[in-house]
Amino acid sequence: MKRFMICSILSLLTYTSCTAKNKKHSELITHKEKTHEIHTTKTDPNTRHIQVALLLDTSNSMDGLIDQAKAQLWEIVNELSYAKCEHNRIKLQIALYEYGNDGLPSREGFVRQVLPFSEDLDEISKELFALTTNGGNEYCGKVINTSINQLDWKKNNDHLKLIFIAGNEPFTQGPVNYTDAATDALEKDITINTIFCGNYRQGIDTMWKHGADITHGEYSAIDHNQQTVHIVTPYDDIILQLNNQLNDTYIYYGNRGAQKRELQREQDSNARGYSAANAVSRTISKSSTFYNNKSWDLIDASEDESFEVEEVAKEELPAALREKSKAELKQYIAEKSKKRKNIQQKIRDLNEKRVGYIKNHSKKEDTNLEAALLNAIKKQGQKKAFTWEK
Template sequence: MKYLKHFLGITFFTLTIGAIYGYNLKAKESQTTALLTTMEKPAKQYVKIALLLDTSNSMDGLINQAKAQLWDIVNEFTHAKCGNDTRPSLKIALYEYGNDNLSSNEGYIRQVIGFSNDLDEISEKLFSLTTNGGEEYCGQVIQTSLKQLDWGKNADDLKMIFIAGNEPFTQGKLNYKDAASQAKEKDVIVNTIFCGNYQQGISTMWKNGAAITGGEYMAIDHNRQVVHIDTPYDDIIIQLNSKLNNTYISYGSLGRQKKMLQSAQDNNAAEMEAAVAVKRSVSKSSRLYKNSQWDLVDAVEDDESVLEEIKEKDLPTELQGKSEEEIKNYVKEKKSERKKIQEQIQELNAKREAFIAKNQKEEKGELENALLSAIKTQASKKNYKWD
């Protein structure tokens, strides 16, 4: 009996220790899994939009609308919030297709710019587009953008293709249904914009091309002249934009070139129409206009250590020979000045939008209406909201 009690005691002890060890092991495994999940979760959520524009003959109106309304897309997402209450980052890519000047080996398709948040460069690329007759292969340009662009694997990202053109969606050797199916596998929504009669777009399969991925089919008059309404706030916003440019401190090898690009895109917008210049100014006063690669104010906001690493020769003339403390104070002053100007532009824009809403029912252009309508619908399915 004594040995039996001893044996039972050892058995109970062993089982108890085993259970505790097993519990601790499971707890550690749970902690490790939670840690890995946290590490794997993307730090940011993205809105990724690829614009696939037909640049064949007769598409000049479409290109002009895209140039003007880039800033409406940016301004729309300035106030967007993800389901977790964070602000999404916006990336835009641009392709042209159907242009005789492009390589026939590539299917008359060209990536103009990959996914980028450099709004000045995106604007520059849009303004560089020209039209010329050609073959328009919708399926192939969709597939090309799916292969070449980094769409990522975050299920919470909003990923959209907008393809615009005026020829049958069925052109080319690649079946558009296969391309759309590939998009669906990558959680990319294909929205189609037919430049012409609504029913004609349906009969030439533009609507079907969108339906496969749950996207929207839209038909627009791409040659319609967009009528903008002038407001009492436009001139003041444009003047503030000039002051805003003076808060940028260019540095490094890209600095001077990028600052010139900033000014050039201001001019491009102004040459189109004053209202376009105003919309660009509003975009520049938003969180989405970031230039950390060449502007010291944005760079320091992202990482203060940049001032310790930067070489004197990479500084603008006015900061060369200055101490680190003097440079810090100068950057701080420019940041404060910029914030004040941006807030003024945002306040004036709120008044401007109220004025437009009161005095004109329809101020938006055809392409803008199509883009923003689809964006809002599809963003709501990903729990995006606007404030």
């Protein structure tokens, strides 16, 4: 019996010691995870974000809306690229949701996050062009609530945080009351802008305006079936030629580099599928600071002070560059970088003339998705010291 008691005491002491060690190890891991989380989520105090969550109705009647979004994406990006906010750097993040589509899970309220906040314009274009319509139930309160809870919204109120929801069914439908969702947005300094696809008065009667009013956002009514008119200018052909030269300056790297390089070409093709003028708009976007591909392009990556080209494995480079020495590779990147900057400047110079030409040849003020988005963004941006200068 005495021997049994001694063994039990020893076992208990051993267990207690191990538990203490495991607890200490667990606390150490947790501390490291928290430290890593703080480090990775730290925001540059000299950066201001424009965060735009697009919530698009993809039910049967919304083919025109989706078509406008595809056709007008690059002009919207171009206009936003002119944003200034005192001495701060501006970053654009776009998230995309679809709702009201029978192909979406009913348990999720017929809502799907297509893309979380992203600065990757090619990915945004890819997902936008992949959207299709199907009949369904349009739950506005539900999709607003989902986007508020799922997205990584900036905590600081100096950033411009906007939701744009577009559709044509009553704003009151679904399991989540839109007033509750909007009140939550207001508390988080997120502004809701509503875009009713149809008659202005009908949108008011079905509470689309009230949904925007709660957060002091903008209500707009658009003709979602209006075809996007691209004005052809004398500068378009030259800009498209420069786009081909621009593409030749990209040097992919990493596991997904070649794939992302191909995605760039696919989105060029999607833009050309609408019109040459739309492809021109995309080329303008590719000359802006918003179009940054540091995750797969060595030139953009090299602009980041923390990036070391020496750390890129040879097998992650294009075959033609694998035998270059580190010094030769750096020289090659520097030459391509200089070439790209020259091409982008030429594109921006031509775009100034293009914008002037379009302004002089525009017949009327559009009532489309682009106009609704830009009007609201600029108006709300002014409240946070954002200005737009070309």
